[in-house]
Structures are given as structure tokens and as C-alpha cells.
Amino acid sequence: MTDVRTLGRNVRRIRQERGLSLGNLAREAGLAKQTLANLENGAGNPTVETMLAVARALGVGVNWLVTEWGSPVLVQRREEAGWAHAPSGRQRELDRVHGTGQVTTTLLELTGQSAVVRPALSPGTLLHAYVVSGDVVAGPVDDPRKLQAGDFIRFPGDVPHVAWSPSATAELHLVTTVPQVQQFSPG
Secondary structure, three states, rough: OOHHHHHHHHHHHHHHOOOOOOOHHHHHHHHHHHHHHHHOOOOOOOOOHHHHHHHHOOOOOOOOOOOOOOOOOOOHHHHHHEEEEOOEEEEEEEEEEOOOOEOOOOOOOEEEOOOEEEEEOOOOEEEEEEEEEEEEEEEEEEEEEEEEEEOEEEEEEOEEEEEOOOOOOEEEEEEEEOOOOOOOOOO
């Protein structure tokens, strides 16, 4: 579950944006004022029913209450970084942001191997790649580009694509953006 402090910040922010007092929101949600005050202060352990009642009273989905909005500071120290196996070497996810879509920031360490075709991702996905070091071949399978350190490329990720290094090793900073896709139609 999301951090209760995030939940509390979001409830307070949305309540204030709507011009509601703590008492008015508690009444609309059918909750005790103290329960709502504790929630906004990041205290307690709210139930799903409590979150649903607050979301309904505010006129938003629960995802609005549990999503970290804005840009909090995140520091990931190099000595604490985790690397995972990838088809063409190793990868290290740097960040993941949710909101109107999803943005994943990854540092890829590519080892000199032949091209591995990566499958198409969700419709509308874009890949933004910056070559930190070495030589890289990246892009759609039917239009790959040769890149060197300092080069940047943006290409569609919703088609089969490649990202590999013809040199011994290379590092690629990759940002993947996936637009929000409506899962269910209203009504």
C-alpha cells in the first residue's frame, strides 16, 4: 500500500482545492472528524472502505489519493544501486513516475553482443535514449541508428526495436514514457 503520509497530503490538498472544511468532508464521507484529521496527518491505518468514502466525497478516484503528485526528491546512491540481467547486458532502473502516464528512467549497461529484438510495448510508448559512453545501435528494427557517446535518440517503443552495443561495452540512459490508457469505459 502507498505511504500513509502521501495519502494524507493528497486528501488535504484536494480538500483544500475544493474549499471544504475538515468537518464538511468528514460529514460527506460519513467519517468522524478525528478519523479524517488523523488521515490527513499521516497517522493511523485507513481501511479500503475509508479511502473509498473519502475519494467519493472528494469526487476523485482512489488512485488520486494514493499517487505521489509533484516531484519529491529522490536520491539513489551508486553504491546502493541494484542491477538486473537484461537480454543485452545489465540494467539499472533509476526512477519510475506515475501520474497521467508512466515514465521509467533506466541506465543500461550494454555488453558487445549482437542485436536482440525487443518486442513492441504499449501503444503510444516512446523511448528516449542518451548514450553515456561507447557505441550503440538503437531504434525501430526497420530503422536502427548508429550512435556515439553524447548522442540522443527518441523513437517509438510500440514497434519491435533494438538497443545494443557493437563495442565492448556502452552505457545508455533510457527514458520510457507510456501514456495513460483508459482501461474501462464509464457507465
